[in-house]
Amino acid sequence: MNAHHQTPPARQQRGKTRDLILKTARTLFNERGEANVTLAHIAEHLGISEGNVWYYFHSKRDMILTLFVELEARVERNLTGDLTKIDQMQQFEDILAQSFHDMWDYRFLYRDHVNWSMDQPALNERLAVLTQRGHCAVESLLERMVQLHLLHMKEGDRSQLATNVWIVTRYWLDHCQERAAHHQITQAEMSEGIAQVYALVQPYLLA
């Protein structure tokens, strides 16, 4: 079927189909690796024609860009806000748990960036910005915990701890996937990841 000859669907249906295509693309990229998935695979998975996919996204490049913008928005939503309003341990935990979930949902963007960024270096720069964003947020959160007398540490130690917290947070899911050569992370593994991050902070906690 030639994509140019498709009848444009009604607007509401269009939005629904577009969302479904994006969600399927994200799932397949996550599960099979971005390099192993084509527009045809996505169409086949949805039981629609490749032309229908093409109506919404002309290339994987377009899809990846759209998914990247979604991830950026999610990260912003989680990390924006007045840090000085945070005053309980539970709030730190919530932000950490949300970070794990966001990274899991868009993990191919992190994991496969060497592949997809080859023909869109500008997006790779934005990934680096997002990485810095996460890293800085960890540093600010630790600083706030020190202010609240939840943590006690030297200024220099804080920067190194922030880097280690970021690395364990960022790569926990990769580690889980690699250690067992399996594909679905369990809720128990998510909790285990959060416990690993706590273990980093633990020696500096004021009981």
Added chain:
Amino acid sequence: MNAHHQTPPARQQRGKTRDLILKTARTLFNERGEANVTLAHIAEHLGISEGNVWYYFHSKRDMILTLFVELEARVERNLTGDLTKIDQMQQFEDILAQSFHDMWDYRFLYRDHVNWSMDQPALNERLAVLTQRGHCAVESLLERMVQLHLLHMKEGDRSQLATNVWIVTRYWLDHCQERAAHHQITQAEMSEGIAQVYALVQPYLLA
């Protein structure tokens, strides 16, 4: 040129060409991502015919397997040995530094495994074994440091610390590449990675 009609080169030259092809493949896989490199790219980079490459390796699959076996041998060389003979901090540092270098030299195997393992799941299992090997080695080394009264910690803390040491060691290079969207790791970044691992152990050190 048809590969089947190549005149077989002399044995010594064969070994040399084979090594050169492997080294070039490893470099290109590392720098461009395995999915973006073909046998033709490797031939072009070496200024030889694709048929000549084909004489040594019929597919990328063959190359990846050979490179994987090289990595396994390197890891074994670094981690095998009688741990009870280790009695100085310097020896722990040497093993750590060597681990960083080995992972750097074969980083595409770790980083791109979602791609290359699609058609060789058995090799993905072996990567999981190698990961477990590294993780266990960290745990044994920490145990030895406790025996030598270099470290002081509870049994349960040791296991969590071992996991965090492994994650920071394993993903340090990925983190460096991601935070700056650049491609060559400097010696300073290697040293910074080692310092980050020390920072993990530091709260448990007995001065």
